[in-house]
Amino acid sequence: MDFSLSEDQILIKQIADKFSKEKLLPDYQKRESDSCIDPDLIREMGQLGLIGSDLSAVYGGNEVDGVTSGLIIEALAYGDINVSYIQLLASLLGGVVQTHAAEELRAEYLPLVIQGEKLLSLGLTEPQTGSDAANLRLKATRDGDDYILNGEKASISMATCADLMVLFARTGAADSRSGGVSGFLVPLDLPGIKRSRYTDLGTRVVGRGSVFFDNVRIPASWMLGDEHKGFSQIMCGFDYSRALIALQCLASAQASLDQTWQYVQERETFNAPLVKYQGVNFPLAEHESIIEATRVLCYKTLSLRDSNLPHTKEAAMVKWMGPKYSVNAIHDCLLLHGHAGYSTDMAHQQRLRDVMGLEIGDGTAQIMKIIIAREIAGNASVQYK
Numbered sequence: 001m002d003f004s005l006s007e008d009q010i011l012i013k014q015i016a017d018k019f020s021k022e023k024l025l026p027d028y029q030k031r032e033s034d035s036c037i038d039p040d041l042i043r044e045m046g047q048l049g050l051i052g053s054d055l056s057a058v059y060g061g062n063e064v065d066g067v068t069s070g071l072i073i074e075a076l077a078y079g080d081i082n083v084s085y086i087q088l089l090a091s092l093l094g095g096v097v098q099t100h101a102a103e104e105l106r107a108e109y110l111p112l113v114i115q116g117e118k119l120l121s122l123g124l125t126e127p128q129t130g131s132d133a134a135n136l137r138l139k140a141t142r143d144g145d146d147y148i149l150n151g152e153k154a155s156i157s158m159a160t161c162a163d164l165m166v167l168f169a170r171t172g173a174a175d176s177r178s179g180g181v182s183g184f185l186v187p188l189d190l191p192g193i194k195r196s197r198y199t200d201l202g203t204r205v206v207g208r209g210s211v212f213f214d215n216v217r218i219p220a221s222w223m224l225g226d227e228h229k230g231f232s233q234i235m236c237g238f239d240y241s242r243a244l245i246a247l248q249c250l251a252s253a254q255a256s257l258d259q260t261w262q263y264v265q266e267r268e269t270f271n272a273p274l275v276k277y278q279g280v281n282f283p284l285a286e287h288e289s290i291i292e293a294t295r296v297l298c299y300k301t302l303s304l305r306d307s308n309l310p311h312t313k314e315a316a317m318v319k320w321m322g323p324k325y326s327v328n329a330i331h332d333c334l335l336l337h338g339h340a341g342y343s344t345d346m347a348h349q350q351r352l353r354d355v356m357g358l359e360i361g362d363g364t365a366q367i368m369k370i371i372i373a374r375e376i377a378g379n380a381s382v383q384y385k
């Protein structure tokens with residue numbers, strides 16, 4: 001097993017690290033009060049090759065592998081987990097568009113996504129369903145060469161600032177579950193689309209919200225993949241995003257851990273720096289161990305993907321471990337800063353709130369454990385149809 005990085009990987013990691021520490025980290029908290037991420041910052045990310053870098057060179061990507069995408073997202077999330085959503089959504093959904101969209105759509109939109117000119121969003125969850133994702137109701141009704149969209153997508157990251165949505169809609173019978181779901185690429189400025197923004201505990205910069213479709217007409221050629229097969233064709237790519245999401249969380253925790261190691265060497269109680277006390281350095285050492293172990297499993301997942309080997313189980317493992325252990329680590333970092341850590345002047349509370357969202361987003365821990373059990377014990381472990 002080779003843990004060394006190639007020269008190209010080292011170079012792109014250095015670029016991402018520098019951008020993150022100079023441009024993202026200093027304004028992580030200030031950005032929270034803004035409604036969206038500065039478009040110039042996103043364009044700069046695009047120019048540096050930090051958005052959708054795994055996409056095809058035909059559209060402006062660098063065709064990097066999954067491991068390299070992981071290095072990029074980890075570097076970005078160290079500075080600002082919210083900004084790293086842009087890379088996450090571009091890699092996941094840009095990959096969906098690249099694989100499943102008609103060439104004219106790919107050629108029109110992917111270069112703009114990679115340059116940071118257009119933002120993608122994922123439209124899966126609905127008001128009545130999240131974990132049971134195939135149980136969706138938003139309807140796409142065929143009308144000649146078009147489809148007409150009616151319904152609501154709920155809990156959508158970047159709901160108010162995204163330009164495009166990879167949308168899952170029901171094209172089959174109401175009870176057809178995943179067998180009657182199709183994917184579409186939908187520009188979000190069409191007549192009949194309205195958007196709202198939630199007041200969230202964290203990831204406020206990402207702006208989660210609802211998107212409403214009221215008789216929205218789209219050409220049938222905007223379908224992704226085959227009619228009624230969008231769910232199974234597209235969702236298999238979500239193992240990729242699970243590893244990337246875990247790395248986002250771990251990087252955020254690492255930023256708090258690094259800051260806390262520094263602080264406990266400076267702050268003194270009882271005539272000694274805090275770091276002298278095992279009550280202080282043991283929890284930090286434990287978090288470092290768990291964060292590192294989970295990080296290694298993330299890269300194993302990405303490496304399996306790059307080798308076209310099964311990685312569903314590993315992806316589900318890191319998707320619950322990454323957010324959970326990162327929340328635990330950040331919580332202890334906050335406490336080890338004493339009263340100062342409880343102030344909103346410090347970033348730990350924001351990291352705690354931001355990372356906590358990913359304990360739910362893209363699938364909860366329970367759903368991940370159902371997947372792991374199913375991968376190991378087969379359908380005997382599945383309680384639902």
Ligand SMILES: Cc1cc2nc3c(=O)[nH]c(=O)nc-3n(C[C@H](O)[C@H](O)[C@H](O)COP(=O)(O)OP(=O)(O)OC[C@H]3O[C@@H](n4cnc5c(N)ncnc54)[C@H](O)[C@@H]3O)c2cc1C
Nearest residue numbers: 122124125129130131155156157357360361362363364366
């Ligand atoms: C920060 C954030 C970002 C998000 N971004 C997006 C996005 O961009 N696009 C999008 O489409 N969605 C997005 N979501 C929605 C997210 O994917 C769903 O919230 C998630 O899948 C859970 O669905 P739910 O909220 O409906 O909870 P429910 O499915 O109602 O579940 C409620 C609780 O019950 C548990 N539960 C459910 N079923 C079982 C079971 N069989 N066994 C044991 N426990 C169970 C769950 O784990 C959870 O704790 C986002 C959510 C968050 C918080």
